[in-house]
Amino acid sequence: MDPFTTHVGHAVPLRRSDVDTDQIIPSDWLKRVERTGFGAGLFSEWREDPAFVLNDARYADASVLVAGENFGTGSSREHAVWALTDFGFRAVVSSRFADIFRSNALKGGLLPVQLPADVVDALMAAVEADPALQVTVDLEARELRAGDLVAAFPLDHITRWRHMEGLADIGLTLRQEPDIAAYEAVRPPHLPTTAPVA
Amino acid sequence: MQGAETQRETPMGRTLAEKVWDAHVVRRAEGEPDLVYVDLHLVHEVTSPQAFDGLRLAGRGVRRPDLTLATEDHNVPTGSLVIEDPVSRKQVETLRANCAEFGIRLHSMGDAGQGIVHVIGPQLGVTQPGMTIVCGDSHTSTHGAFGALAFGIGTSEVEHVLATQTLQLVRPRTMAVTVTGQLQPGVTSKDLVLALIAQVGTGGGQGHVVEYRGEAVRALSMEGRMTVCNMSIEWGARAGMIAPDATTYAYLQGRPHAPQGADWDAAVAAWDALATDADAEYDAEVFLDASAVTPFVTWGTNPGQGVALGADVPDPSSLPAGNEREAAERALAYMGLTAGTPMREIAVDTVFLGSCTNGRMEDLRAAAQVVKGRKVADGIRAMVVPGSMLVKLQAEQEGLDKVFTEAGFDWRNAGCSMCLGMNPDTLAPGERSASTSNRNFEGRQGRGGRTHLVSPEVAAATAIRGRLSAPSDLQEV
Numbered sequence: 078m079d080p081f082t083t084h085v086g087h088a089v090p091l092r093r094s095d096v097d098t099d100q101i102i103p104s105d106w107l108k109r110v111e112r113t114g115f116g117a118g119l120f121s122e123w124r125e126d127p128a129f130v131l132n133d134a135r136y137a138d139a140s141v142l143v144a145g146e147n148f149g150t151g152s153s154r155e156h157a158v159w160a161l162t163d164f165g166f167r168a169v170v171s172s173r174f175a176d177i178f179r180s181n182a183l184k185g186g187l188l189p190v191q192l193p194a195d196v197v198d199a200l201m202a203a204v205e206a207d208p209a210l211q212v213t214v215d216l217e218a219r220e221l222r223a224g225d226l227v228a229a230f231p232l233d234h235i236t237r238w239r240h241m242e243g244l245a246d247i248g249l250t251l252r253q254e255p256d257i258a259a260y261e262a263v264r265p266p267h268l269p270t271t272a273p274v275a
Numbered sequence: 276m277q278g279a280e281t282q283r284e285t286p287m288g289r290t291l292a293e294k295v296w297d298a299h300v301v302r303r304a305e306g307e308p309d310l311v312y313v314d315l316h317l318v319h320e321v322t323s324p325q326a327f328d329g330l331r332l333a334g335r336g337v338r339r340p341d342l343t344l345a346t347e348d349h350n351v352p353t354g355s356l357v358i359e360d361p362v363s364r365k366q367v368e369t370l371r372a373n374c375a376e377f378g379i380r381l382h383s384m385g386d387a388g389q390g391i392v393h394v395i396g397p398q399l400g401v402t403q404p405g406m407t408i409v410c411g412d413s414h415t416s417t418h419g420a421f422g423a424l425a426f427g428i429g430t431s432e433v434e435h436v437l438a439t440q441t442l443q444l445v446r447p448r449t450m451a452v453t454v455t456g457q458l459q460p461g462v463t464s465k466d467l468v469l470a471l472i473a474q475v476g477t478g479g480g481q482g483h484v485v486e487y488r489g490e491a492v493r494a495l496s497m498e499g500r501m502t503v504c505n506m507s508i509e510w511g512a513r514a515g516m517i518a519p520d521a522t523t524y525a526y527l528q529g530r531p532h533a534p535q536g537a538d539w540d541a542a543v544a545a546w547d548a549l550a551t552d553a554d555a556e557y558d559a560e561v562f563l564d565a566s567a568v569t570p571f572v573t574w575g576t577n578p579g580q581g582v583a584l585g586a587d588v589p590d591p592s593s594l595p596a597g598n599e600r601e602a603a604e605r606a607l608a609y610m611g612l613t614a615g616t617p618m619r620e621i622a623v624d625t626v627f628l629g630s631c632t633n634g635r636m637e638d639l640r641a642a643a644q645v646v647k648g649r650k651v652a653d654g655i656r657a658m659v660v661p662g663s664m665l666v667k668l669q670a671e672q673e674g675l676d677k678v679f680t681e682a683g684f685d686w687r688n689a690g691c692s693m694c695l696g697m698n699p700d701t702l703a704p705g706e707r708s709a710s711t712s713n714r715n716f717e718g719r720q721g722r723g724g725r726t727h728l729v730s731p732e733v734a735a736a737t738a739i740r741g742r743l744s745a746p747s748d749l750q751e752v
């Protein structure tokens with residue numbers, strides 16, 4: 078994961094709520110075994126409509142996606158995050174994220190910026206009025222800034238720290254190996270294994 | 276879990292979810308997520324290849340192959356069992372190679388143990404009360420029907436579990452859904468959960484582990500409970516759980532991986548202690564009256580856009596201006612529906628009976644009961660896809676396959692099939708289905724396809740009448 082401290086870029090307004098992962102990356106793309114190259118599949122159905130906002134040349138270099146509430150609802154596919162980052166997004170702003178999407182985003186270097194609905198609305202309107210508006214996502218200060226708008230977003234300090242350092246979770250967990258082994262030693266004997274039974 | 280930021284003080288009594296959570300904390304440190312042990316890791320071909328690649332790249336192994344179980348389901352062509360699509364085939368072959376390399380038990384296409392990941396766990400008895408169960412699949416919530424804490428994870432977390440058998444999780448909030456009263460005859464657990472989602476909205480459960488409780492929930496069979504828990508994710512809940520009871524134990528006892536002898540007694544004693552304490556508190560509570568629920572169907576493009584089968588397609592202008600109204604307008608345009616049309620007048624092209632929501636024995640039996648002695652309406656493509664090969668075999672032993680094929684249904688092999696567009700079973704653009712699956716998102720069953728979520732009974736009656744219907748709409752045979 079790439080370290081993330083402060084990102085400055087342009088934003089694109091996606092005025093839809095309940096954007097589900099089947100729209101972010103349609104299931105046909107899930108057959109691939111690679112981790113890269115998903116950007117071409119991002120919103121591929123919606124992008125066929127010339128009026129879809131991602132086809133608007135004014136937002137061509139956007140790296141922050143501003144969306145309606147309940148973004149990323151649906152499946153656990155991390156491919157949705159890979160598609161967004163591969164396309165060039167570094168952050169998504171919404172008033173509410175689906176839990177698994179949010180967790181996947183944090184693993185994949187895409188920052189989910191959760192702000193109150195009225196703040197998201199204001200940002201959406203500002204970006205619609207001025208596509209060239211500079212948007213700053215400041216992870217250190219846990220703050221989003223765009224023009225006059227300054228808004229704090231929540232993120233626990235451990236997650237923030239890992240994001241800023243670009244630390245991978247598995248390596249950190251493996252440092253706790255003795256604790257894991259100690260836990261395993263006292264698991265109740267009635268718990269099943271998946272070893273085939275006669 | 277990442278949804279909840281706050282670590283809450285545990286009150287005197289604890290809920291079912293809190294008891295299971297506490298029993299699995301490997302390490303807890305102030306201000307950090309808990310390190311939580313995983314008792315069972317289920318794997319399928321779609322969300323695992325990149326995780327195994329990650330392990331290889333880092334030179335790591337699988338910590339507990341004996342707590343890991345894999346199956347092929349999403350890509351399975353349920354007709355021929357021969358994968359023509361080279362990309363799909365490669366994905367399945369990749370799973371086979373990974374399982375062989377890391378020593379993981381795999382049920383492949385054609386094997387009697389194969390099936391949808393959330394159908395085979397319970398069937399084998401590896402899904403048990405009090406366990407933590409994860410899978411790179413959002414409908415892992417299904418296993419919560421047994422009183423397990425079961426939830427979907429992304430591919431990075433799949434890799435984390437393979438390597439460490441743990442996850443770093445922020446403790447979620449708890450919610451109770453108390454369902455009072457009893458379901459009326461002819462009303463199913465699918466109707467119940469669809470009505471619930473219409474009430475609470477697609478994000479209503481976000482950040483919470485939900486416990487379904489109350490009279491109506493206690494009265495459900497294990498299959499019915501699995502249907503309800505399966506759809507927890509459709510209203511945003513991180514997991515859904517039901518406390519284990521005599522119904523749970525009766526289902527489990529004698530299954531291949533269920534405890535035996537003295538282990539069984541010890542297990543039951545431990546499981547009995549899981550129930551939420553009388554003085555425990557939930558962070559949120561929702562109430563639903565089961566006796567008011569009638570057969571329920573969706574009209575839109577998310578599972579919360581549903582109404583009673585007896586109602587009309589809603590009018591977006593009756594909704595508050597803003598998001599909800601815009602979403603309804605867009606959904607009606609996508610679905611090709613006009614406000615005010617009675618739901619019962621909507622004609623379908625395809626009926627799909629299957630998926631991890633409604634592809635189990637009880638679902639097939641209920642639908643066969645409706646279909647028996649009747650014929651599928653002209654021009655309707657109707658298919659039954661058992662959730663596992665064992666379900667298929669058992670149904671054939673009971674003669675259900677004959678009931679379905681004589682009525683004009685197609686009888687398939689086990690897999691995810693038309694639940695999602697990753698195998699040859701798809702809707703063509705503009706085609707409309709009545710489907711017993713769990714998601715009606717745009718294009719979910721194939722590009723441009725239009726999905727109405729229904730119960731097995733409604734699916735069966737719809738196949739016969741050609742329009743969305745309940746069994747009570749059919750003429751006597």
Ligand code: SF4
Nearest residue numbers: 414630631691694695
């Ligand atoms: S049946 Fe559908 S929801 Fe269930 S695991 Fe398969 S694709 Fe997912």
